Amino acid sequence: MTITAAADGSALGNPGPSGWAWYIDDQQWHAGGWPHGTNNQGELMAVLDLFRSTSHVPEEELRILCDSQYVINSVTKWMPGWKRKGWRKSDGKPVLNVELLQDIDRELKGRKYTFEWVKGHAGHPLNEAADERARAAATAFQQGVAPRSGPGFGGAAEARGVSLEEAAYASASEHTAGVPAGAPTPRADKTSAAALHEAPDLFSELEEDPFAAAPGIMPSAVSAESTVEALERELLEPAVRADLGRTGQLLHPDFIEIGQSGRLWTRDATMTSLAEDGQERVDLELIAADRVSSGSVLLTYRSHTREGTVLRSSLWVLDGAAWRLRFHQGTAEP
Structure with a gap:
């Protein structure tokens, strides 16, 4: 055929x-x-x-x-x-x-x-x-x-x-898609304090029941905490960080990050930075995975690189049937 x-x-x-x-x-x-x-x-x-x-x-x-x-x-x-x-x-x-x-x-x-x-x-x-x-x-x-x-x-x-x-609900094969490392990408621009003031409330959605809005979705046998930890580890992989298509799926449309310097990063700026600078291997030492609500999980962990260790927190939320990273913050350890 x-x-x-x-x-x-x-x-x-x-x-x-x-x-x-x-x-x-x-x-x-x-x-x-x-x-x-x-x-x-x-x-x-x-x-x-x-x-x-x-x-x-x-x-x-x-x-x-x-x-x-x-x-x-x-x-x-x-x-x-x-x-x-x-x-x-x-x-x-x-x-x-x-x-x-x-x-x-x-x-x-x-x-x-x-x-x-x-x-x-x-x-x-x-x-x-x-x-x-x-x-x-x-x-x-x-x-x-x-x-x-x-x-x-x-x-x-x-x-x-x-x-x-x-x-847990669909028989789907994973596809790998990438964009060349040398592909033209916009430089991340600094975000003003006004943008931080205008950012949406990160926790306004935490008490919503995601399954009430999607009756066809039932809880998986895989725990939300384990799912989110696996996705966070995936996001730390150099090949995934260089893949704009995949990071675009993992990051929530309203994602923001507060970096180690105190700078606010938007979703697009974060994706660009990951693609350009995310080739170093990062190891994750889990501290806690806490279910904040039925549709949100807070991860806290320590990341290890050649440059040192950073304490990190990531808020993952259910977006439809997919867990997506909504907020991230990192603080370098002395």
Whole structure:
């Protein structure tokens, strides 16, 4: 059987808030993105995620409809030469988006596939559907909300951002999505004291019963404390901190952080900083995991790095069915 799918990317501003998507039909599609990226990165990520999402059926041929000549030529024409030259172009300059291309190269092994160019914005139904979902993901990141990621391949539950709590109710395979370490990202700007004054009340939602608003969600057999600790440890992993798509799922849309210097960090500034500076390994020494309410857990722990130890507190809240980090504060130990 041949799997026919359209893959597309979108960037609002190029670079700017960006999204990617692949689409087979209304029951089989997947989308994601980053707060800041390029259209080409979105196009490549859509192809990469399509290969990853179908990796469990390597015997099936992929027919990939793509409106990007850059992606098609990169994968089918230029990549062998780039590899021979150590991922450098003929002029000796480094290949752009090399991390995504290397990931695609690894996924191609043992797969049967063809690329077919289609004209974008010309009424092709699969291309239009992928484009619509990629733009929706980019728009979501522009607005600071989590994008709709779709059912995935074969009608599986939403793949991206599945927490341990959600896994109790859905059979979903985890997908890894990344943005190249060298991708253009906005620098974190200092936030004024006025912004701190205007920040929403962190604890106003703690007494709400999240299950009352979502009757289809029942408590998991996995404790909330264990779930949140696992997610915090995941967020400390260098590969996750460099993955804007994943950190965008773990951080609440209203996330704020008070850093060791006393500076207030917004969600976007934190994600950018993690992607740029979060490659050092961080070890977590748990102090306590306290259930503040039915929909919130407060973690306190000590982080260890080569630079020393920091006492940290993280407030995780249920956002729908997913646990997301709402507030974080760190204080360096003397």
